[in-house]
Each structure stands twice: as C-alpha cells, then as structure tokens.
Amino acid sequence: MNPSNIGNGVALIVSMYVEKIFRKYPNEYFLNFMFAIYLLNFVFLARIKVFPHDDKQKNYN
Known part of the structure; x- marks a missing residue:
C-alpha cells in the first residue's frame, strides 16, 4: 500500500x-x-517534511 493508492481510495x-x-x-x-x-491525503500519508533537521540522520527518520 502506497500513499497514492490510499489517496485514490x-x-x-x-x-x-x-x-x-x-x-x-x-x-x-x-x-x-x-x-x-x-x-492533502498524499501529503499527510507520505509524511513530506518541509523543514529539514540540522542532523542529516534525523532527516530520514
């Protein structure tokens, strides 16, 4: 299940x-x-981050 399928549904x-x-x-x-x-569903389900963290490891968590 990916965000686009859930958004379509x-x-x-x-x-x-x-x-x-x-x-x-x-x-x-x-x-x-x-x-x-x-x-809106795609943005919330994909967890798109607008503000990156200073620590590069936190950007991927």
Missing part, C-alpha cells in the same frame, strides 16, 4: 458522499475539490 469514497452537494455548481468546482482531497 479516499478521494473516491469522498466523491460518493459529496456528489449531491456539488450538483448545483459547475463541474470544475467538484474536480478542484477532488484534487484537493487527493493532494
């Missing part, structure tokens, strides 16, 4: 629940919402 599940909400809006809003959900 979560985005699909969220799309089923919020599809009725976005029916009254243009399709671009729904697509942007799905991209945001996917990217």
